[in-house]
Amino acid sequence: MKMRAALLGAVAVMGLAPAAFAERGADGEVKLTFPQAVSIVNPYLSGGTKDILAAAMVLEPLAVVDPNGVLVPRLAVEIPTMENGGVSADMTSITWKLQPGLLWSDGTPVTADDAVFTWQYCTHPEGGCSQATKYEGVASVEAVDPSTIKVTFSAPKPNPYTAFVSGLSPILQKAQFEACIGAAAPTCTDANNMPIGTGPFKVVGFTVNDTVSMEANPNYRDPAKPAFATAVIKGGGDAEGSARAVMETGEFDYAWNTQIPPDSQAAMAAAGKGQFVVAFGTLVERIEMNMTDPSPELPEGERATVKHPHPILSDIKVRTALSKAIDRSILVEVGYGAGGKPTCNVIPGPEAWASDNTACLTQDLEGAKALLEEAGWTDSDGDGIRDKDGKKLSILYQTTVNPIRQDFQALIKDWWTEIGVEVELKAIDPGVFFGGDPGSPDTFQKFYADVEMYANNSDNPDPETYLGQYQCKNAPSPETQWQGENINRFCDPAYDALHAELTQTTDLAKRQEIAKKLNDMVTKDSMVVVPLVHRGTLSAHSNTLGGVQINAWDMETWNVADWFRVK
Amino acid sequence: MLTFTLRRLLLAIPTLLVISLVIFLLVDLAPGSPMSEIPLTVPPEVRQKMIEALGADQPVFVRYLLWLRQFFWVEPAYLIDGWFGTTWSEGEQRILSWQSRSPVFTIIGQRIPQTLIVIGTAYLVGILIALPIGIYSAYRQYSLFDQGGTLFAMIGFSVPTFFSGTLFIIIFAVWLGWFPTKYDTQLVVNDWNSFLEQMRQMALPVMTLGLANAAAISRYMRSSMLDNMTMDYVRTARAKGMTERTVVLKHVLRNSLIPVVTVIALGIPSIFGGAIITENLFGVNGIGAALIGAIHASDLPMVQTLAFIFAVLIVLFNLIADILYGLLDPRIRYD
Numbered sequence: 017m018k019m020r021a022a023l024l025g026a027v028a029v030m031g032l033a034p035a036a037f038a039e040r041g042a043d044g045e046v047k048l049t050f051p052q053a054v055s056i057v058n059p060y061l062s063g064g065t066k067d068i069l070a071a072a073m074v075l076e077p078l079a080v081v082d083p084n085g086v087l088v089p090r091l092a093v094e095i096p097t098m099e100n101g102g103v104s105a106d107m108t109s110i111t112w113k114l115q116p117g118l119l120w121s122d123g124t125p126v127t128a129d130d131a132v133f134t135w136q137y138c139t140h141p142e143g144g145c146s147q148a149t150k151y152e153g154v155a156s157v158e159a160v161d162p163s164t165i166k167v168t169f170s171a172p173k174p175n176p177y178t179a180f181v182s183g184l185s186p187i188l189q190k191a192q193f194e195a196c197i198g199a200a201a202p203t204c205t206d207a208n209n210m211p212i213g214t215g216p217f218k219v220v221g222f223t224v225n226d227t228v229s230m231e232a233n234p235n236y237r238d239p240a241k242p243a244f245a246t247a248v249i250k251g252g253g254d255a256e257g258s259a260r261a262v263m264e265t266g267e268f269d270y271a272w273n274t275q276i277p278p279d280s281q282a283a284m285a286a287a288g289k290g291q292f293v294v295a296f297g298t299l300v301e302r303i304e305m306n307m308t309d310p311s312p313e314l315p316e317g318e319r320a321t322v323k324h325p326h327p328i329l330s331d332i333k334v335r336t337a338l339s340k341a342i343d344r345s346i347l348v349e350v351g352y353g354a355g356g357k358p359t360c361n362v363i364p365g366p367e368a369w370a371s372d373n374t375a376c377l378t379q380d381l382e383g384a385k386a387l388l389e390e391a392g393w394t395d396s397d398g399d400g401i402r403d404k405d406g407k408k409l410s411i412l413y414q415t416t417v418n419p420i421r422q423d424f425q426a427l428i429k430d431w432w433t434e435i436g437v438e439v440e441l442k443a444i445d446p447g448v449f450f451g452g453d454p455g456s457p458d459t460f461q462k463f464y465a466d467v468e469m470y471a472n473n474s475d476n477p478d479p480e481t482y483l484g485q486y487q488c489k490n491a492p493s494p495e496t497q498w499q500g501e502n503i504n505r506f507c508d509p510a511y512d513a514l515h516a517e518l519t520q521t522t523d524l525a526k527r528q529e530i531a532k533k534l535n536d537m538v539t540k541d542s543m544v545v546v547p548l549v550h551r552g553t554l555s556a557h558s559n560t561l562g563g564v565q566i567n568a569w570d571m572e573t574w575n576v577a578d579w580f581r582v583k
Numbered sequence: 584m585l586t587f588t589l590r591r592l593l594l595a596i597p598t599l600l601v602i603s604l605v606i607f608l609l610v611d612l613a614p615g616s617p618m619s620e621i622p623l624t625v626p627p628e629v630r631q632k633m634i635e636a637l638g639a640d641q642p643v644f645v646r647y648l649l650w651l652r653q654f655f656w657v658e659p660a661y662l663i664d665g666w667f668g669t670t671w672s673e674g675e676q677r678i679l680s681w682q683s684r685s686p687v688f689t690i691i692g693q694r695i696p697q698t699l700i701v702i703g704t705a706y707l708v709g710i711l712i713a714l715p716i717g718i719y720s721a722y723r724q725y726s727l728f729d730q731g732g733t734l735f736a737m738i739g740f741s742v743p744t745f746f747s748g749t750l751f752i753i754i755f756a757v758w759l760g761w762f763p764t765k766y767d768t769q770l771v772v773n774d775w776n777s778f779l780e781q782m783r784q785m786a787l788p789v790m791t792l793g794l795a796n797a798a799a800i801s802r803y804m805r806s807s808m809l810d811n812m813t814m815d816y817v818r819t820a821r822a823k824g825m826t827e828r829t830v831v832l833k834h835v836l837r838n839s840l841i842p843v844v845t846v847i848a849l850g851i852p853s854i855f856g857g858a859i860i861t862e863n864l865f866g867v868n869g870i871g872a873a874l875i876g877a878i879h880a881s882d883l884p885m886v887q888t889l890a891f892i893f894a895v896l897i898v899l900f901n902l903i904a905d906i907l908y909g910l911l912d913p914r915i916r917y918d
Contacts, residue, residue, distance in 0.1 A: 049765065053868075053876070055683035064620050144636020146621060148629045202636065202684035203676070209685065224683045224690045225876050226868035227768050250765055252866045252876075257752075261765050264757050268765070447881055450623070451616030452630060458614065475624035482624070499627035 041232050041245030043581035046561065048573075049258045049268040053225040053251025058208040059184060060138050060145045061201060065571075068183055069272060070228050070249055072571035074121075074213035075186035078112050078131075078165070079177065081569035083295065085366040085477040087177060091115060091126065091187065091214060095177075107172040107522065112180065114163040119235040120189050121218040128159030131180060133190035135167075142198040149481070150178050150185040174522045175478045183571035184475065186213070216242040216577035226251060236577070243563075243580035256280065262556040263290045269561040272572060275554050277420075278353025290559055294355050294552040297568030298482070299473040300364055301356075301424075303338075303413075303546040305329050307505045310412070310464045317494045320463055322505050328409060329466060333391035335543035338467070340387065341431040343379035348549055350427065351420040355554035363479050363535045364550040365568075371532040373540050376547075384435045395436055402436040410438035411466035414458075416446040421469060424548070454497045461492040461503055468503075471551060477569050478527070480518055483534045486544075487512045506544045511537050584909060584916075588902070595898050602894045603654075607647050607887055615881035617681045637681050639883070650887060653678045658688055682882040690873060690885070691892070695855070697768060698862070698869030702854045705789045709796025710847060716797070717804020717843075721812060722831055732801060739798025748791040748864045755787060762786045765866040788865045792858055796850075803846050807839040814838075841911050848904040852896035 052066045059068040059075070078092040087095045093113040096102020103110050118126035135157040138145040155170040157179070167179050179185060189212045196204035209222040216236050221229035230247040250268070259274035261267045263284035274292065276284075281292060309324035318324060328334055344358035360376040363369055393402040393409050402409040413429065415421045422443060429439040442465060444458045449470070457464050474482035484490070485501035488509070492500035511534065518530045538545045555572060557564045563579040566572055617639060618630045634640050641649075653676065660672035677686040720732040756764045763784050772781050811817065812835060820830045859871040866872075870889065877885035909915045 061684055142636060144633040146625060146629065146633055148632065149626060202679055205685050221769065223693050223768060223868060224685045225873060229769060248769065250866060252868065252872060253863060257764065257864065265764055267763055447615035447619040447879060451614065451619040451881065453614060453616045456614045472623045
C-alpha cells in the first residue's frame with residue numbers, strides 16, 4: 017500500500033513538474049536585437065530577412081522546415097505526401113488539412129478561405145508581392161471545405177512544398193487584409209505593421225525601423241506556450257554592437273546576424289554571458305568568372321555580352337589556375353571563424369544534395385603556374401606579369417564595400433600576383449552593386465569586370481530553381497535590361513538539358529544525383545564559379561535563454577514558441 | 584525690420600523650390616535601387632513588379648510633381664484634418680516610404696521627440712560646458728587652464744564620434760557596467776525610477792555628442808572674448824575702477840556673445856537633423872538614423888522629404904540668426 021502511494025505520489029510530481037515550468041507568460045520578457053531594424057511585419061511586402069524574422073513570430077504557414085531540412089506541420093495536421101494521399105498521383109495538386117479549432121489572435125476562426133485569400137493577395141499583378149515565386153506554377157487554391165485547402169498546379173510539380181510552406185509564405189487573415197489587395201497593399205499601414213496572426217506572439221507596438229513590441233497571443237493553440245509574456249525586437253546599429261549587447265553587457269537575449277571578425281568572436285565569447293550559434297544553409301561566398309569580354313573599348317550594348325567571349329577567362333586552364341592559387345582555409349580563418357568553412361561547391365548542403373567535391377581545398381601555387389604556362393601565358397619581358405601575344409594577363413576583380421570582402425580581395429590579389437597575374441581591385445557600394453539599376457555600370461549583373469565576388473544561396477533546400485540560374489537563357493544582356501541570374505553568361509547545352517531533366521524527375525535520389533552533377537558542371541568541371549567559403553548565419557544568444565534551435569532552412573525565430581528562460 | 588523679415592521670407596519660397604528640385608534630381612540620379620536589400624533569390628520579374636508597385640518606374644518629373652503635391656497639399660491637409668476633423672485629404676495618397684510602406688511624416692513624428700531630447704540635451708550640455716571654458720580661457724590666455732581648454736577642444740574636434748562613442752561604450756558599459764549601450768525607445772517616463780533609467784540611457788550619447796559640440800563652441804567663445812578684451816571700452820571700464828567681474832561678465836561677455844549666439848542659432852537645424860553616427864551607434868531612433876537607413880535602402884521618398892525639411896530649417900534658422908543679430912547689436916539695422 018505504501019509502495020503504491022509512493023508511486024502515485026511520484027507520478028503526480030512528474031505530471032506536475034512540466035506544468036509548473038510550462039505556463040504561458042511565466043518567464044517575463046525576451047529581448048531580441050537585429051543589426052538592421054524591422055521595417056514592416058508583412059513578409060509579402062518585404063524581402064529583407066529582418067522583417068520576415070519578426071513576422072515569423074506572428075504569422076504562421078501550414079508547414080515549416082526544421083534545422084535538419086525536414087518539413088514539420090504547423091497549421092496543418094500533417095505533411096501531405098503521395099503515400100497519405102495528400103499529393104495527387106500525377107503531382108498536379110496537394111491537399112492540406114488545417115488543425116481543428118485554430119483561432120487568430122483576435123479570436124476568430126482560421127479557415128481555408130484565409131489561405132485562398134493569401135494566394136490571391138500575393139499573386140495580384142499590382143501588388144508587388146516579394147514572395148511571388150512561392151506561388152509560381154500554382155493554377156488555383158481552393159477551399160474544399162473550411163479546413164481543407166487544395167492547391168492545384170498548372171503542371172506536375174515534383175516539389176509541391178512551396179506555397180504556404182516556411183516563414184516566407186505564411187497565411188494572412190482575410191478579414192484584415194481584404195481591403196489591402198493589389199495596388200492598395202502598401203497603403204494599409206496598420207495591417208502591414210500589426211498583422212493578426214496565429215503565432216505565439218501578437219504585435220502590440222511598432223515603430224518603423226526601430227522596435228517591435230509583442231505580447232503572448234492569448235489564443236495560441238498550445239495553452240502552455242509561449243513561456244514569455246512579452247517580446248521586444250530592437251533594431252539598428254551594427255553586428256558588433258548587437259553581439260556586444262548579448263555577449264558582453266547582457267542587455268539582450270538574442271542577436272541575429274552577428275557576423276563579426278573571428279578575433280572579436282573569441283573575445284566576446286570569453287565574457288561568458290552568452291554563446292554564438294551558427295547554422296549552415298546554402299550561402300556560398302564565391303568568385304564568378306566573366307565568360308564575356310567586359311572591355312570598355314567595345315561599344316555599349318556589346319560590352320560584356322555573349323557576342324564577345326572573354327579574351328583571357330574563356331580558357332578553362334586560366335580559370336582553374338586562378339582557383340588553384342587560393343587558400344580557402346586562410347580566407348575562413350581571416351574572415352569568418354566559426355561562421356564559415358571552406359567549400360568547392362555551389363550547393364554545399366543539405367548533405368544529401370552536396371557533391372563530394374573537395375579538390376579545390378588545397379592551395380597549389382606551383383600547379384597554378386604550370387597551368388598558366390601550359391595555356392601559353394609566360395612572362396616574356398621579366399616584369400613579373402605573364403603575357404601572351406603582347407597582351408598582359410591582367411584582370412579587374414570587383415566586389416562590394418565590406419571589410420571582410422576587402423580582406424579577401426587583398427589576400428587573393430597576393431596569391432594571384434604570385435602566379436604572375438596582375439590584379440586591379442574595385443569595391444562598389446552594395447546598394448549599387450545589388451541594386452540592379454540598368455543605367456548603372458556597376459551592378460553585379462552588368463559585370464563590367466573580369467571576376468567578381470559576392471554570396472548567394474538557394475531559398476529552398478531543393479536547389480532546382482537555384483541551379484536553373486545558370487541556364488543559357490538567363491544571361492543578363494541589354495535585351496533583358498541587364499536582368500538575369502546567369503551573371504557569368506555561362507552557356508552549356510548539356511547543362512540546360514540536364515536541368516530540364518531535373519525539373520521532370522520525381523525520384524528524390526535521382527534528383528539529388530542530378531543536382532550534384534549540375535553543381536560539378538559549373539564548379540570543378542568548368543571553374544566558371546569558384547566557390548570560396550560556405551557561410552553560416554552566426555547569431556548570439558544569452559546563456560539564460562533556452563530552447564534556441566538555430567535554423568538555416570527556415571526563419572531563425574521558427575521555434576520561438578519553445579524558447580524559455582533558464583533559471 | 585518687419586519689411587526685411589517679410590522680404591526674406593518671400594525670397595525663401597523660390598529658393599526652397601529650387602532646392603527641392605535640386606535635391607530631388609540629386610537623390611534620383613544617385614546610384615542604388617530600392618531593391619538592393621532584397622535577397623538575390625528573388626527573381627528579376629518579381630523585382631520588376633515590386634518596383635512598379637512602388638511607383639518607382641514613373642518618369643522623374645512625374646514623381647517630382649507628385650511629391651510636390653503630396654508635400655505641399657496632401658500632408659498639410661492631412662494635418663488640418665487631424666486637428667479639425669475635416670475631410671480634405673480623404674482619398675489622397677500621402678508620401679509613403681518605399682522601405683516600410685509607412686507614411687513618411689508618421690515616421691518623422693515618431694522620431695523627432697527622440698532626436699530633440701537626446702541631441703537637444705547634448706547641444707545644451709555642450710553650450711553649458713563651452714561658454715565657461717571659452718570665457719575663462721580667454722581671460723587667462725596662455726595659462727594652464729587655457730592650454731587645458733585648447734587640448735579639450737582639439738580632442739573634441741579631432742576625435743570622431745564613432746571612435747569616442749565606442750570608447751565610452753567599452754569603458755562605461757562593458758567594463759564598468761554603469762550605462763546601457765542600446766537606447767530603449769519604448770521607455771515611458773512616469774516615475775522617479777523610469778526617469779533615472781532615461782538619464783542612464785541618455786548618458787552615453789549625450790556625452791559623445793556634448794564633447795564634440797562643446798569643443799567647437801568653446802573655441803568661438805574664446806576667440807570672440809579675445810577680440811573684445813583688447814578694445815578701448817574695456818580699458819575705459821577698468822579705468823573707471825569697475826571690478827574685474829563687472830568688466831568681464833558684463834561688458835566683454837555681452838559684446839562677445841553676439842557672434843557666438845549666431846553660431847549657436849545656426850547650429851540648431853543640426854539638432855533636428857540628428858546625429859547620424861551617434862544615433863546609429865546607440866540605437867537612438869532619431870531622424871539621423873532614419874536618414875542613413877533610408878539612404879542605404881535607396882528609400883527615395885524618405886531621403887527627399889528629410890533632406891528638404893533640413894533645407895527649410897536651415898533657411899529658417901539663417902533668417903532667425905540674422906534677426907537675432909540685429910536685436911542683440913543695435914548698431915546693425917537692415918532697413
